[in-house]
Amino acid sequence: NAGVTQTPKFQVLKTGQSMTLQCAQDMNHEYMSWYRQDPGMGLRLIHYSVGAGITDQGEVPNGYNVSRSTTEDFPLRLLSAAPSQTSVYFCASSYGSWYEQYFGPGTRLTVT
Amino acid sequence: SQQGEEDPQALSIQEGENATMNCSYKTSINNLQWYRQNSGRGLVHLILIRSNEREKHSGRLRVTLDTSKKSSSLLITASRAADTASYFCATEDQGGKLIFGQGTELSVKP
Numbered sequence: 001n002a003g004v005t006q007t008p009k010f011q012v013l014k015t016g017q018s019m020t021l022q023c024a025q026d027m028n029h030e031y032m033s034w035y036r037q038d039p040g041m042g043l044r045l046i047h048y049s050v051g052a053g054i055t056d057q058g059e060v061p062n063g064y065n066v067s068r069s070t071t072e073d074f075p076l077r078l079l080s081a082a083p084s085q086t087s088v089y090f091c092a093s094s095y096g097s098w099y100e101q102y103f104g105p106g107t108r109l110t111v112t
Numbered sequence: 113s114q115q116g117e118e119d120p121q122a123l124s125i126q127e128g129e130n131a132t133m134n135c136s137y138k139t140s141i142n143n144l145q146w147y148r149q150n151s152g153r154g155l156v157h158l159i160l161i162r163s164n165e166r167e168k169h170s171g172r173l174r175v176t177l178d179t180s181k182k183s184s185s186l187l188i189t190a191s192r193a194a195d196t197a198s199y200f201c202a203t204e205d206q207g208g209k210l211i212f213g214q215g216t217e218l219s220v221k222p
């Protein structure tokens with residue numbers, strides 16, 4: 001099992017550019033989520049999904065889109081990057097929000 | 113606002129000492145989870161305690177849960193330098209989303 005994988009590991013964007021952060025899991029987990037981590041702020045939930053075709057907003061969804069066409073993949077899209085989106089992004093998966101979460105290694109994003 | 117809040121924000125101890133971190137939350141929960149994050153890495157699940165449990169052990173970890181006070185504590189006994197990390201509690205909010213606290217940064221000095 002590869003677990004939860006995220007690509008890329010590092011990314012630098014200019015303000016206004018768009019990009020997609022990839023997340024994939026091979027554990028057949030229904031629940032997947034995206035968090036961002038900023039110094040002193042802990043982890044904040046961006047979007048989550050309870051299964052293929054179902055997504056919902058978390059605490060800080062503005063500026064981000066998600067889709068869940070398969071159980072395995074849960075990409076996060078930045079439509080028009082802003083410096084405020086400079087952060088470390090983590091994807092996680094599990095059998096449900098009440099269960100142990102498995103985290104990916106993170107993507108470090110810098111927006112200039 | 114965040115469901116779980118950890119206290120203290122930072123803790124520095126010597127190897128061999130015990131480390132205690134606390135977590136308070138706002139709404140009723142089904143369970144509470146604790147995670148560890150080593151610098152620059154993803155979070156790793158440590159322990160889950162259900163709302164009908166008061167105490168749980170895993171190796172050198174001891175977690176307590178007081179649902180009447182809406183609080184939990186994580187005790188690491190006989191700490192080691194390798195325990196240096198950030199520790200987070202997580203609970204689900206009323207909508208069923210898993211929300212993390214801001215974390216406690218633990219430094220264990222050799």
